[in-house]
Amino acid sequence: xxxSDAAGHVGLSLKKNPSSPRTLFSSAMSVVAxxxxxxxxxxxxxxxxxxxxRGLQYLNLDLFRQLPPPPLxxxxxxxxxxxxxxxxxxxxxxxSIPFGILTAIFLAEFAKDTDAPEENWIDFAVNILAxxxxxxxxxxxxxxxxxxxxxxxxxxxGIALSVLMLPTIVRxxxxxxxxxxxxxxxxxxxxxxxxxxxxxxxxxxxxxxxITTGVMLAVARAVGETAPILFTALFSQFWNRTVWEPTATxxxxxxxxxxxxxxxxxxxxxxxxxxxxxxxLFLNILARFITRKRG
Amino acid sequence: xxxxxDMPPSAAPMQSWRRxxxxxxxxxxxxxxxGAFGYGVIAVLLGIAVQVAKAAWPAIQQFGLGFxxxxxxxxxxxxxGVLAQLxxxxxxxxxxxxxxxxxGIGIALFLSEDFLPDAVKRPLVFMIELLAAVPxxxxxxxxxxxxxxxxxxxxxxxxxSFGWIPLFSSAPAGPGIHAAGIILAIMILPIISAIxxxxxxxxxxxxxxxxxxxxxxxxETIFKVIIPAAFSGIVGGIMLALGRAMGETMAVTLVIGxxxxxxxASIFDQGSTIASLLANQFAEAGGLQLSSLxxxxxxxxxxxxxxxxxxxxxxxxxxxxx
Amino acid sequence: xxxxxxxxTQTDTVFRTENLDIYYGDFKAVxxxxxxxxxxxxxxxxxxxxCGKSTVLRCFNRLNxxxxxxxxxxxxYYHGQDLYAPDIDPVEVRRQIGMVFQQPNPFxxxxxxxxxxGPRLLGFKGDMDELVETSLRKAAIWEDVKDKLxxxxxxxxGGQQQRLCIARAIAVKPEVILMDEPCSALDPIxxxxxxxxxxxxxQDYTIxxxxxxxxxxxxxxxxxxxxxxxxxxxxxxxxxxxxxxxTEVLFQSPREKATQEYVSGRFG
Numbered sequence: 022x023x024x025s026d027a028a029g030h031v032g033l034s035l036k037k038n039p040s041s042p043r044t045l046f047s048s049a050m051s052v053v054a055x056x057x058x059x060x061x062x063x064x065x066x067x068x069x070x071x072x073x074x075r076g077l078q079y080l081n082l083d084l085f086r087q088l089p090p091p092p093l094x095x096x097x098x099x100x101x102x103x104x105x106x107x108x109x110x111x112x113x114x115x116x117s118i119p120f121g122i123l124t125a126i127f128l129a130e131f132a133k134d135t136d137a138p139e140e141n142w143i144d145f146a147v148n149i150l151a152x153x154x155x156x157x158x159x160x161x162x163x164x165x166x167x168x169x170x171x172x173x174x175x176x177x178x179g180i181a182l183s184v185l186m187l188p189t190i191v192r193x194x195x196x197x198x199x200x201x202x203x204x205x206x207x208x209x210x211x212x213x214x215x216x217x218x219x220x221x222x223x224x225x226x227x228x229x230x231x232i233t234t235g236v237m238l239a240v241a242r243a244v245g246e247t248a249p250i251l252f253t254a255l256f257s258q259f260w261n262r263t264v265w266e267p268t269a270t271x272x273x274x275x276x277x278x279x280x281x282x283x284x285x286x287x288x289x290x291x292x293x294x295x296x297x298x299x300x301x302l303f304l305n306i307l308a309r310f311i312t313r314k315r316g
Numbered sequence: 317x318x319x320x321x322d323m324p325p326s327a328a329p330m331q332s333w334r335r336x337x338x339x340x341x342x343x344x345x346x347x348x349x350x351g352a353f354g355y356g357v358i359a360v361l362l363g364i365a366v367q368v369a370k371a372a373w374p375a376i377q378q379f380g381l382g383f384x385x386x387x388x389x390x391x392x393x394x395x396x397g398v399l400a401q402l403x404x405x406x407x408x409x410x411x412x413x414x415x416x417x418x419x420g421i422g423i424a425l426f427l428s429e430d431f432l433p434d435a436v437k438r439p440l441v442f443m444i445e446l447l448a449a450v451p452x453x454x455x456x457x458x459x460x461x462x463x464x465x466x467x468x469x470x471x472x473x474x475x476x477s478f479g480w481i482p483l484f485s486s487a488p489a490g491p492g493i494h495a496a497g498i499i500l501a502i503m504i505l506p507i508i509s510a511i512x513x514x515x516x517x518x519x520x521x522x523x524x525x526x527x528x529x530x531x532x533x534x535x536e537t538i539f540k541v542i543i544p545a546a547f548s549g550i551v552g553g554i555m556l557a558l559g560r561a562m563g564e565t566m567a568v569t570l571v572i573g574x575x576x577x578x579x580x581a582s583i584f585d586q587g588s589t590i591a592s593l594l595a596n597q598f599a600e601a602g603g604l605q606l607s608s609l610x611x612x613x614x615x616x617x618x619x620x621x622x623x624x625x626x627x628x629x630x631x632x633x634x635x636x637x638x
Numbered sequence: 639x640x641x642x643x644x645x646x647t648q649t650d651t652v653f654r655t656e657n658l659d660i661y662y663g664d665f666k667a668v669x670x671x672x673x674x675x676x677x678x679x680x681x682x683x684x685x686x687x688x689c690g691k692s693t694v695l696r697c698f699n700r701l702n703x704x705x706x707x708x709x710x711x712x713x714x715y716y717h718g719q720d721l722y723a724p725d726i727d728p729v730e731v732r733r734q735i736g737m738v739f740q741q742p743n744p745f746x747x748x749x750x751x752x753x754x755x756g757p758r759l760l761g762f763k764g765d766m767d768e769l770v771e772t773s774l775r776k777a778a779i780w781e782d783v784k785d786k787l788x789x790x791x792x793x794x795x796g797g798q799q800q801r802l803c804i805a806r807a808i809a810v811k812p813e814v815i816l817m818d819e820p821c822s823a824l825d826p827i828x829x830x831x832x833x834x835x836x837x838x839x840x841q842d843y844t845i846x847x848x849x850x851x852x853x854x855x856x857x858x859x860x861x862x863x864x865x866x867x868x869x870x871x872x873x874x875x876x877x878x879x880x881x882x883x884x885t886e887v888l889f890q891s892p893r894e895k896a897t898q899e900y901v902s903g904r905f906g
Contacts, residue, residue: 035719035734037727043533044727050535054431057422058440061509064502065447068458075461120353127350145628146358152556152624153364153617154563156591160598160613164367184360191357215339217346245451248565248591252598272453276566279457294454305449309442430706522743526803529701530756530810531733540755545746 069298076295079288084296089258089274092283099293101260102269105175108261109254109270110243112179113186118236120183121190122225125232128191129198130220151188158184159249167253175261175268178254185249186239193235197228234308241304245297247272271297368617372610383611389576389593391601396608398615400578404493404587405616408568409561411497411583412504417554419501420508424550425538427509428516441513448506456570459499464490464571467498471584486582491573494583499567504557511556515549516542548634555627559620565591590616650677651717652814652844653698658712660693662705667693668877671712673863680836680845682855682885685865686900690877691848692740694865695816697721698846699735700728733760736807740819742799744791744806749774749783752791752802756810769809776842777805778835797828804835808843815839817847821854833858852901855885862888864897 038044079096087098124143132140162181167173201224209219247270255267256277271293278290369376375383379396386397426432427441471488478484488494519542527537543550573586574596588596590612598609651674658671668690675681683691693702700721702708714721721731733756744752753770762769770787774780779801783794791802800820807815817836821829829851836845836858849855855862863882867875881888881897892898 035716035721035726035730037725037730043536043729047533047535050538051431054422054426057419058426060419061423061444061447061505062440065443065450067462068450068455071458071462072454120356123350123353124357127347127354131347131350132354143354143357146361148628149621149624150357150361152559152563152620152627153361154565154591154620156563156565156594157364157368157613157617157620160371160594160610161364161367163598164371164610165363168371184364187357187360216343220346241449245449245453247451247453248595251595255599272451272566275457276453276570279453279460279570290457294457297451298454301449301451302446305446430704433706520743522739522741523745525701525704525737525739526743526745526806527755528704529699529732529737529739530759530806531729531731532756532759533729536759540759541745 072291072295072298075291076293076298079292080295084289084292088260089269089278089289090285092281092286094285096285096289096292099269099271099274099289099296101257102271102274102293103296105254105257105261105268106244106270106272108175108264108268109178109182109250110240112176112264113182113243114236114240116180116183117186117190117239121187121236121239122194122232124187124191125194125198126220126225128195130216130224147188147191150184151192153184154248155181155185155246156248156251159251159253162249162253170265172265173253173255173267175254175264175266178250178268178270179264181249181253182243182246185246186243189239189242190232190235193238194228194232197231197235198224200231201227230311234312237304237308237311241301241308244304245272245301247276251276365614365617368610368614372607372614374604375607375611376614378604379608379611383608384615387577391605394604396605396611398590398593398608398612400576401588401590401593401612402615403578404496404572405562405589405591405619407493407583407587408496408500408572408589409558411494412500412561413554413558415498415501416505416508416557420505420557421512421550423505423509424512424516428513429534429538429542444506444509447502448510452503452564452566453570455499455503456567459495459567459571460491463499464495467495475584482581483583486580486584488584489573489586491571491586492584493572493587496568496572496587496589497583499571500561500564503564503567504561507557507560508553511553512546512550515546515553518549519545548630551634552627552631555623555630559623559627562589562623563591563616563620565595568592569595590619651675652677653846654715655694656713656715658694658697658710658714660690660697660702661707661709661711663707665874666876670878673879673882675844675846676861677844678840678842679860680840680847680858682859682862683846683848683865684850684852684855684862684900685877685880686867687850688875688877689865689867691863691865692818693877695818695846695848696737698814698816699732699737701732701737703728733810734812735814735816736810736812738800738803738807738815738817738820740822742796742803742823744794744799744802746790746792748788749791749794749802750787752806753809756806760810773805773809774802776808776839777801778831778838779805795828797824797831800824800828800832801835804832804839808839812843814844814846817845819848819850821849821851829854856889859885861885864888864892864894864900866896866900 084098085103086100088101089099090097128140128143132143159181161184162177166177166180205223205227206219209223250270250273254270254273256273257267257269261268275290275294275297278286281287375396383397384402385399387399388395388397389400390396423444427437468488468490471494474484475487523541523545524537527541568589569592572588572592574588574592575586576588579585594609594613597605601609653675655671655673659666660668671694683695685691696702697710697714710722745755750770753773754766757766757769771780774783779798782798791799794802821832824832833854839845847859861883862885864880865877866880867877869875881892881894888897889901892901
């Protein structure tokens with residue numbers, strides 16, 4: 022008896038049946054999933070395309086040197102807002118980076134060792150803080166700084182943004198520290214190094230690339246945020262003399278000027294939006310590039 | 317703690333086996349320092365609640381819980397209630413979820429199961445992550461100048477053809493609740509797809525193989541094994557996205573129309589959210605109005621707090637061990 | 639349907655491979671496999687690690703299709719049908735040729751739902767409770783779990799999980815059960831239980847088992863194929879079958895020196 026004879030007898034139904042409900046369902050779902058992915062990319066492309074088309078045509082170096090214009094007339098510039106963004110985000114970074122990294126060291130290096138419940142509570146607080154709406158952080162900074170100092174200021178804006186950046190930095194830095202192999206720590210401690218030496222000279226340097234990534238993502242988010250700035254840094258038509266006065270930022274400029282009927286201010290808003298997007302995307306891409314290169 | 321006793325004899329002469337007091341003090345101080353900042357995070361969170369509640373206190377005393385059930389926002393009479401904003405916050409977030417959840421999970425499946433070669437998958441994942449990076453205010457401006465003009469004819473058609481459905485019963489005036497919902501959907505899409513994708517990828521390959529080995533098709537495996545296994549992660553991600561949608565400010569403020577009352581059940585009505593109310597009025601407000609805005613901020617804080625605690629709980633409680 | 643498979647008129651040769659070469663991309667993982675696998679017997683694949691015995695096993699139910707770069711030359715016949723013909727549905731193949739994996743892999747569902755999963759996919763209309771019980775009994779785990787069918791399959795011990803996976807495979811009434819080192823993650827007592835179980839199961843099923851445990855092959859199997867691996871000039875390792883014989887022949891009077899050394903070395 023040959024094998025093919027036997028197949029005839031048995032009549033096993035191994036054949037494909039493209040019209041069976043199971044196969045049809047599978048094919049249909051694959052199409053649906055593909056469509057979802059395409060659908061998601063459309064808004065990104067649409068936003069970027071529109072910002073580039075509208076923003077790029079007004080872009081020139083003078084924008085970075087001049088002040089925002091009065092309604093009607095020349096386009097002016099966003100020099101003070103650009104400086105203001107650097108100023109507020111700089112202040113926010115000065116506060117949140119050390120704060121975040123020290124918290125991460127506590128979580129990754131100390132709280133884990135002692136198996137203490139406080140680690141859970143801090144972890145929990147970080148997650149909850151990450152979910153607090155950014156505008157609520159603005160009201161907090163207003164009540165804490167603006168009310169106390171009696172003036173809207175870059176410092177108030179910076180403090181609002183620092184609260185925003187904190188959870189991102191704590192999370193990424195904790196992950197980065199935990200990813201450092203335990204053998205490094207044992208090697209260092211085995212040589213008689215103290216905890217502080219081990220952390221500062223061995224563990225932290227090994228985690229720096231991943232921490233940098235987290236910090237850049239946090240900075241990118243702060244650069245683009247508007248809600249916490251609205252009533253902390255407020256806005257200003259002028260150059261800053263100190264950090265204790267109302268301060269313009271790029272994001273607030275986009276918000277303010279996009280809503281006005283004057284073409285020159287609208288155009289400036291587009292150019293500012295373009296700069297903002299370029300800055301944010303650049304930071305994001307750079308952040309990922311650092312981590313990938315390391316891996 | 318003592319020094320390592322195996323030091324070679326050629327090493328510098330040791331004063332003592334005990335570490336110096338300064339050395340031990342430094343270690344202790346380091347622990348205290350980092351601990352102080354660690355607890356500092358909890359302090360910041362409590363600080364937000366306390367400071368906002370303090371500033372809201374006059375309004376809390378004046379209006380009590382009735383603040384949440386009154387839709388009268390009247391700076392002239394100095395009477396305030398945020399029902400309309402609460403409604404706007406919840407409805408826009410709901411619309412956003414209805415759109416973003418199926419699409420977001422679809423993307424997550426598309427990017428986690430091996431539909432695509434890595435060379436295509438990685439840039440796609442990256443692009444969707446970038447979607448999350450675009451600043452809120454930029455989405456808002458894009459919404460005003462591109463999305464709303466694009467939606468207008470569609471909304472008008474829906475209103476004319478299906479006006480008898482309460483959801484479409486008012487004539488669209490450009491900005492409105494529907495536009496805010498759609499903008500929010502775009503903004504939370506990356507959150508849902510990223511967290512769902514993490515949850516799906518975490519389902520071990522051996523479980524997939526078991527299902528294929530029993531003669532399941534790819535989608536039977538996805539629906540009956542992989543999604544149930546990743547369920548808590550996906551739901552947690554949706555809750556986080558909901559929290560984000562409720563607190564999102566700038567994009568919504570620009571496209572929702574900022575009307576302070578509920579006119580009808582129609583999604584084409586103009587409306588406002590708690591966040592948009594704050595963005596619009598805070599800088600110019602004073603006295604009881606300011607305090608009422610703070611009360612609104614406090615309500616929003618607790619609303620998102622509840623949603624986020626629930627998300628945490630779901631993720632921790634219902635995650636499956638393999 | 640499954641009932642046809644069990645009909646007495648069918649051939650006794652379940653699988654026949656002809657000049658089977660297996661590739662991952664350009665890399666030839668296994669070459670020149672020519673074996674027949676007989677019905678209602680236990681066939682064991684043994685050999686050093688990396689010799690491709692699991693790879694060959696996974697070709698029999700087209701599980702390798704899930705790896706993108708995988709392809710074969712040559713032919714695998716299943717009752718005379720070319721398993722890799724373009725009109726063959728791999729999903730249908732896997733239904734009739736079940737698999738038990740190296741790591742126990744119950745779904746994170748209840749014990750009951752683990753068993754019912756396959757039959758439900760196939761639209762099983764009969765008495766599910768009965769099918770679940772029969773399958774669990776056949777896999778010799780009914781007594782362990784009958785009072786906790788609603789417990790999670792993942793909460794069982796390793797040996798119980800593996801028997802649950804066997805019960806799950808049986809529930810869809812396959813003709814063949816492929817076992818890929820089913821005992822490598824288990825303790826000795828669980829291992830013996832699974833081996834006893836295999837003897838029971840071979841009344842109804844054809845079993846192909848990959849194992850690196852020599853005693854297991856000699857105890858449990860009817861025929862044994864010994865795989866070895868050769869390294870080419872580029873350092874690539876390709877597996878091939880040295881010898882395929884009834885088990886006692888292979889272990890007691892192997893033809894090839896390599897088999898002799900491998901078999902005795904392990905027993906040494």
